[in-house]
Amino acid sequence: MSVNLFTPQKSSTGRVIRKPRSLLKSLCAIPVSLVLATHIGLVSAADVNTTGLAVTDTEVTVGILHSLTGTMAISETGAQQAEKLAIKQINEMGGILGRQIKIVQEDGASDWPTFAEKSRKLLVQDKVAAVFGAWTSASRKAILPVFEKENGLLYYPTFYEGLEQSKNVIYTGQEATQQILDGLNWVAKEKKAKTFYLIGSDYIWPRTSMKIARKHIENVLGGKVVGEEYKPLGDTQFGSVINKIRLRKPDVIYAAVVGGSNVAWFKQLKAAGITSKKQTLLTISVTEDEVLGIGGENLEGFYSIMKYFQSQDNANNKAFVAAFKEMWGKDSVIGDVTQAAYLGPWLWKAAVEKAGSFDIDKVVAASEEGDIELTTAPEGYVKLDPNHHLWSKARVGQWMKNGQAKVVYESELIKPDPFPEGYQ
Amino acid sequence: MSFIYDKLLGGKSGALGLLVLSILILVVFPLALDGFRLNLIGKYLTYAFAAMSLVLLWGYGGTLSLGQGIFFGLGGYCMAMFLKLEASSPENTAIQSTPGIPDFMDWNQITELPWFWEPFSSFGFTIAAILIVPALFAYIIGVAMFKRRVGGVYFAIITQVIAVILTVLIVGQQGFTGGINGITDLRTLNGWDMTSDSAKYLFYYINCALLITVIVLSRFILTSKFGRLLLAIRDKEDRVRFSGYDVANFKIFIFCFAALVSAIGGAMFTLQVGFMSPSFVGIVPSIEMVIFAAVGGRMSLIGVVYGTLLINFGKTTFSESFPELWLFLMGGTFIAVVMFFPNGLAGLWEEYSTPLMKKIRAKIQPSVTAKPSSSSYETKESK
Numbered sequence: 001m002s003v004n005l006f007t008p009q010k011s012s013t014g015r016v017i018r019k020p021r022s023l024l025k026s027l028c029a030i031p032v033s034l035v036l037a038t039h040i041g042l043v044s045a046a047d048v049n050t051t052g053l054a055v056t057d058t059e060v061t062v063g064i065l066h067s068l069t070g071t072m073a074i075s076e077t078g079a080q081q082a083e084k085l086a087i088k089q090i091n092e093m094g095g096i097l098g099r100q101i102k103i104v105q106e107d108g109a110s111d112w113p114t115f116a117e118k119s120r121k122l123l124v125q126d127k128v129a130a131v132f133g134a135w136t137s138a139s140r141k142a143i144l145p146v147f148e149k150e151n152g153l154l155y156y157p158t159f160y161e162g163l164e165q166s167k168n169v170i171y172t173g174q175e176a177t178q179q180i181l182d183g184l185n186w187v188a189k190e191k192k193a194k195t196f197y198l199i200g201s202d203y204i205w206p207r208t209s210m211k212i213a214r215k216h217i218e219n220v221l222g223g224k225v226v227g228e229e230y231k232p233l234g235d236t237q238f239g240s241v242i243n244k245i246r247l248r249k250p251d252v253i254y255a256a257v258v259g260g261s262n263v264a265w266f267k268q269l270k271a272a273g274i275t276s277k278k279q280t281l282l283t284i285s286v287t288e289d290e291v292l293g294i295g296g297e298n299l300e301g302f303y304s305i306m307k308y309f310q311s312q313d314n315a316n317n318k319a320f321v322a323a324f325k326e327m328w329g330k331d332s333v334i335g336d337v338t339q340a341a342y343l344g345p346w347l348w349k350a351a352v353e354k355a356g357s358f359d360i361d362k363v364v365a366a367s368e369e370g371d372i373e374l375t376t377a378p379e380g381y382v383k384l385d386p387n388h389h390l391w392s393k394a395r396v397g398q399w400m401k402n403g404q405a406k407v408v409y410e411s412e413l414i415k416p417d418p419f420p421e422g423y424q
Numbered sequence: 425m426s427f428i429y430d431k432l433l434g435g436k437s438g439a440l441g442l443l444v445l446s447i448l449i450l451v452v453f454p455l456a457l458d459g460f461r462l463n464l465i466g467k468y469l470t471y472a473f474a475a476m477s478l479v480l481l482w483g484y485g486g487t488l489s490l491g492q493g494i495f496f497g498l499g500g501y502c503m504a505m506f507l508k509l510e511a512s513s514p515e516n517t518a519i520q521s522t523p524g525i526p527d528f529m530d531w532n533q534i535t536e537l538p539w540f541w542e543p544f545s546s547f548g549f550t551i552a553a554i555l556i557v558p559a560l561f562a563y564i565i566g567v568a569m570f571k572r573r574v575g576g577v578y579f580a581i582i583t584q585v586i587a588v589i590l591t592v593l594i595v596g597q598q599g600f601t602g603g604i605n606g607i608t609d610l611r612t613l614n615g616w617d618m619t620s621d622s623a624k625y626l627f628y629y630i631n632c633a634l635l636i637t638v639i640v641l642s643r644f645i646l647t648s649k650f651g652r653l654l655l656a657i658r659d660k661e662d663r664v665r666f667s668g669y670d671v672a673n674f675k676i677f678i679f680c681f682a683a684l685v686s687a688i689g690g691a692m693f694t695l696q697v698g699f700m701s702p703s704f705v706g707i708v709p710s711i712e713m714v715i716f717a718a719v720g721g722r723m724s725l726i727g728v729v730y731g732t733l734l735i736n737f738g739k740t741t742f743s744e745s746f747p748e749l750w751l752f753l754m755g756g757t758f759i760a761v762v763m764f765f766p767n768g769l770a771g772l773w774e775e776y777s778t779p780l781m782k783k784i785r786a787k788i789q790p791s792v793t794a795k796p797s798s799s800s801y802e803t804k805e806s807k
Contacts, residue, residue: 068747107747112606112701114743117464121744124460138605138701145609145698149619163531202596203604208531232596233604419519 048097048357051151054127055358060099062087062345063106063122065133065143070110071234071259076135078289078338079157080105081328083132086345089323096349097356104128112142119143123150129358130155132344135337137161137204144169153360155344158337159284159306161208162418167364170347171389173340174307175418176209179284181216182394182411183305184254188221190409191280193251195226199241200256200285202230209256209284212423219422226250231257236264242272255283262290266298276301282396287335288403296403306336308379309397309405320378333403339378346374347384381413389416434643441726442639449632459621466628466696468736469635473689475716475728476635477682480642482714483722484651485678486658487575491583492686492713494590495558497705499687501594501601502557504700505541506550507610507618508602526607532599541600547614554691555684562683566676573672575661584707591706606701610694619698631692638685639725645681646725654678686713719761721770730769 045057054061064083066076087101095101104126106118115134122128123146130153134140137160147154147168154169162175187193196217200206210228217223226248229241245253253274257265262285269275281302288310291299310321310333320342325332347367352358355366366372372384383391391413397405433439453465474492482488514523520530525537543549565586569579594601602608612618618627645651656664657671665671694700703709712735720731738757742750765772 069751105747107743107750109743111703112699113467113697113703116697116699117467117740118743120460120463124458141605141608142699142701145611145619161531163527203598204528204531207598211531211533232592 049129049359050357051359051361052127053129053358053360055099055129058099059102060096060358061102061104061126061128062348063104063119063126063128063131063133065106065108065115065118065122065131066135067110067139068105068107072108072110072135072139074293075259075289075337076108078332078335079135079341080133081332082324082334082338082342083344085324085327086342088327090345090349096352097358101345108133108139112138115139116142116146119146119152119154120150123147123152129153129352129360130348130363132157132341132348134158140169151360153348153363155341155348157341157344159340161205162420163208165387165389165418167388168360169388170344170367170384171416171418172343172347173337173390174392174394175389175416176212177417177420177423178307178389178392178394178414179305180209180213182414183282183284183396184213184216184221186305186396186409187252187280187282187303188223191251193280194223195248195250196223196252196254197226197245197248197250198228198254198256200230201233201235201258201261203233206230206256206258206285210254212420213254215423231261233259233261235261238265238268242268242274245274246272251280253279253281255281256285257283258285259290260293262286263294266294266302270298286399287337288333288405289335289338291399291403292333296399296401299399300401302399303408304397304399304405305394306397307392307394308336308339309395309407310334311397311404312379312395312407314378314380316376316380317378343374343377343382343390346376347372350374351384383413385416387416387418389418391415431647432640432644434647438643438726442636445639445726445729446632446636449635450629454625454628459624462628463624463696464736464740465733466624466631467693468733469631469729470689470693470696471713471716471736472635472729472732473638473692474686474713475720475732476638476642476725477685477689478714478717479722479725479728480645480678480685481682482717483724484646484654484658485675486661487675487679488580488714489583489679489682490580490707490710490714491587492682493705493707493710494583494587495562495683495686496690496693496709496713497590497594497700497702498558498561499554499690500694500700500704501607501690502544502550502553502687503691503694504607504610505544506547507613507694508607509541509545510613510615511609511611526602527609528602528605528607529599534599538600554687558683558687558690559680562680563676566679567672570672570675570679575675584710587706587710591702594702594705602701604702606699606703608699608701610698613695618695624696627692627696631696634688634692635729638688639729642685642725645678650674650677715758717768719758719768721768721773724768724770727768727770727773734769 045055049055064080066080067073084103087103090096091100104122106122108115108118119131122131132155134143134154134156135158140156144166148166152168155172156169157172159173159179160175162177198210198213200210207230214225217225227244283302283304286304287306321334324334350372351363351367354372355362367384368386370386374382379392385391393413394411395407396409398408399405429435429439433442449469454462457465474496477492478489508526512524512526517523517527520527522530522535525534569582595604610618617623653664653669653674657674661671716732716735717728719735720728739754742753746753
């Protein structure tokens with residue numbers, strides 16, 4: 001229990017700072033360090049850190065970079081909470097290579113240049129050993145050149161469009177094919193779907209996802225796309241799309257509407273009488289977080305394809321949900337990305353311990369050997385592929401009135417394929 | 425000599441201010457700050473171009489534009505298009521379905537380079553475009569507005585609407601513009617690594633040199649007859665019109681010049697930050713630019729540089745130290761400035777430095793022998 005003494009103190013501003021240890025605490029800490037040292041074979045900072053990162057004999061500094069303000073704050077809050085939970089748990093277990101993890105948190109402010117500025121600050125000034133952060137593709141694209149230039153290490157949690165594989169990024173969310181293909185196969189088989197109507201928000205992720213979906217529908221499933229439409233981010237007028245959907249009568253509405261637009265989209269669908277009784281709808285952009293805003297009654301019976309749902313029934317997930325609620329309040333909901341963000345610090349821990357070093361190049365090399373796996377992941381089991389993405393399962397959840405999803409389908413483990421042949 | 429001193433540097437106080445600013449940005453900052461912080465200062469100074477354009481347009485011209493982001497963005501996008509084409513060589517983009525075009529075009533199923541991208545493979549054309557495209561756009565808006573005597577609040581609203589339209593257009597046409605992600609991943613300029621430390625220093629100095637040039641040029645405009653007419657238009661537009669001047673032409677000119685100054689800032693921004701996105705075009709950045717000008721003092725070319733630096737420095741520091749509180753601190757700062765120093769930093773300086781100077785001069789005066797001849801010459805000159 002005394003290991004808790006090492007846990008970073010949280011100041012009133014929410015920033016984690018390290019207070020000077022009192023004499024008593026230091027005295028308590030000595031035997032603990034000795035125990036840790038003998039157990040893990042503690043080596044001095046110079047040996048595990050040859051590139052000048054912020055690593056001391058007792059501490060290692062990491063960065064968390066999410067939007068705490070601005071439009072993305074609602075979505076990114078869960079991710080940074082999960083990352084802090086994972087780091088707290090790792091610290092309670094004795095840290096990494098005998099070192100406690102200290103967090104430097106920065107606010108990306110939903111603004112891409114701010115993300116770039118803050119990531120440069122984390123890497124150049126704070127010399128953090130890893131950064132957990134970013135959410136939108138736009139913010140990732142903005143910070144990617146910084147990570148490549150300064151040779152940092154980013155754990156990126158969001159499901160995204162693929163078409164990227166950087167040496168300096170570990171993608172803990174699913175790339176497009178892991179989410180899309182199995183969902184389409186499932187709906188084609190279970191619902192005998194032949195015609196699809198594609199609708200998404202107008203930016204890179206929905207467009208790329210729909211490109212892959214269309215190719216899969218037309219070339220593999222032998223189905224037909226009867227409409228494809230994009231609405232500007234934040235748009236709340238779906239009347240014309242709903243009229244077209246009524247006219248074309250697709251078997252499946254396939255949706256990738258993101259953020260606040262979702263609330264208007266599902267409410268207007270319901271108002272127009274398009275409910276799950278008559279219409280199958282499969283979305284790739286709705287998690288528990290969004291349902292909180294949309295209201296469970298407005299999308300009851302519709303389907304989401306994700307890799308994780310809060311309702312998943314396994315021991316790992318039960319422990320995770322309980323710990324999350326204990327730390328962040330019993331009303332918190334946990335969506336797909338929150339869970340993926342939780343994996344970041346654990347994957348980093350596994351890679352660092354395997355490499356026996358915090359050096360970015362060694363950690364990346366250890367990550368690329370294909371044998372890093374997490375058996376304790378809330379989603380079940382994940383494995384890190386040499387291409388920096390995770391092997392994970394796709395799951396279809398059917399939404400219920402209470403805002404939770406019932407898992408109705410689970411795939412095999414899917415190999416990540418960020419550059420899918422035949423889908424570009 | 426007196427032409428340079430009075431017209432370009434703005435007399436004693438202007439020359440002194442410029443000297444202090446030059447020493448600060450050219451000597452003190454590079455010596456005192458590390459590469460990372462200096463790069464941040466460089467980024468802030470690009471906003472100072474936009475703030476300075478508002479001094480000309482709003483402080484002296486009396487026409488408030490809530491759309492300087494348009495021109496900042498146009499300049500930035502022109503530069504980004506050139507850099508993106510360079511980054512999208514067929515070798516670099518071999519994994520795409522169509523190699524040789526920017527990556528976001530490939531993601532949007534575009535198979536050949538759009539016609540308006542073609543000329544941006546030339547550096548000379550790009551530089552010309554950075555200067556001409558925003559000025560031309562401003563000219564079109566200016567003719568449409570000022571010739572019809574649209575001004576004041578209506579002009580402010582219309583410029584704001586244009587900023588929104590341009591943002592929607594850029595976001596909506598993502599195959600051609602990169603959409604909401606913007607144009608990212610710019611690495612080299614004519615084959616030379618833009619992200620290296622030496623490049624960052626070079627860009628910083630070019631940026632400072634351009635900034636000082638623009639100050640001198642603007643000062644020249646403001647001290648000329650044109651500048652006095654501009655003030656007259658601001659204070660009593662009808663009288664100037666009745667005196668036989670075509671007011672619209674003066675306004676159009678200053679609007680175009682302001683657009684050009686903002687565009688230079690935008691282009692330097694792209695070079696130093698390494699990407700351009702629609703978040704510098706819309707309402708929020710445009711209004712931020714007005715705030716920089718207001719805090720610095722909208723009648724002072726040099727004051728707004730300090731205003732821009734102060735606000736952005738505050739933004740960075742507050743957000744680093746208090747990630748969850750910083751927006752409130754920023755808001756508090758704005759309210760304080762507007763309530764207590766309505767003329768901005770420059771006004772504050774005037775208020776406190778002028779009496780102080782007088783005191784000092786009064787002390788020195790008795791010891792200095794009066795030179796009646798030269799002082800009468802000076803008064804004649806100033807008339």
